[in-house]
Amino acid sequence: MNSKTDAAHRSGCPINLTVEVVGDKWSLIIVRDMMFGNRRHFRDLLTHSQEKIASNILADRLRRLVTEGIISKTDDPSHKQKAIYSLTEKGIELVPVFAMIGAWGSKWLPVSEELSIRARLLEEGGPPLWEEFMDDLRVAHLGKRPRPGAAGPGVRERLQAAYEEVLARNGPAAC
């Protein structure tokens, strides 16, 4: 029927389609940095990531993620050259996927303690914490107004604080 759109896909299976969209070595890393690291600019993503992505790959993936509707790109009013990348609702709703991937990775792969603390907290917090985190992201990325009950540091800040605490405990040289 809709052969024109279908032709691009191997199958209509949800797993397969998801893999087609984010099943490469970099897309999820970029979304992770935007989500948990609050990186919103090209340079931010390029230089402040643990994994040292190349600039052409980053440019290509950002373009693709925009095309897929997982992130959006707008001009930075304070700086004519800067572009701001934001998560869309579609991107924000990847939080539970990240939570599960992080939990599995922490359990089965040789993760470093500093970097797994976030995954552990996110797993322990469960769906309520994910919802709170997604609400925070909607405020930061979609311009939604904060929920009335929201006060104090957001989920991202709390995860970040926990990370830095582990770092400080294990010796400052680790960073």
Place this chain on the structure above:
Amino acid sequence: MNSKTDAAHRSGCPINLTVEVVGDKWSLIIVRDMMFGNRRHFRDLLTHSQEKIASNILADRLRRLVTEGIISKTDDPSHKQKAIYSLTEKGIELVPVFAMIGAWGSKWLPVSEELSIRARLLEEGGPPLWEEFMDDLRVAHLGKRPRPGAAGPGVRERLQAAYEEVLARNGPAAC
């Protein structure tokens, strides 16, 4: 410190390590077919998949998944040439990841109804259903004995039945 093992990894982040292991276009598809489609042999995986994987890629990915400890390979006693591939506990515990990926894909991507019914049921069932499914898989793949309370069709059979029901409703020609 452990530079020899670290050298192979871009970082110790759980998300990154997971992406390094299953972040390609085929690995999760193969695990999905073993998990939800009960495919245990090379030919089974090669010919009965929607996505038409090439035999050399399948051979390569099976080898890698065995190396990663996500599946295991044993001889088929009934057929000297056949190999049986089984999920390990590490592989079985990807169920929640699949559930979340399936849920996200069903919500945001152009899935076909037949193929998304499984994802929907798995999402609606929540963690209790995932646990039941993982127990079924432990019986089928690890040789564990069934739980005392387990009777009737397993989770996979129920998902499969739901899939076939949708197929029958939408016209048999769809397959």
Place this chain on the structure above:
DNA sequence: AAAAACCAGTTGCAACATGCCATCGGAATC
């Protein structure tokens, strides 16, 4: 005002991965 640093990418090129098709030697089946 000139120089330096910063911005989001782009280009060229080599290496690697993927995909398709044909084929293999051994084993089971007819």
Place this chain on the structure above:
DNA sequence: GATTCCGATGGCATGTTGCAACTGGTTTTT
């Protein structure tokens, strides 16, 4: 004894990734 089935493997074209250098333009520093 021929055919089919088995888990792969090899050749080859194409696509993707990774690195380093570079671009045109903007902002900051001197």
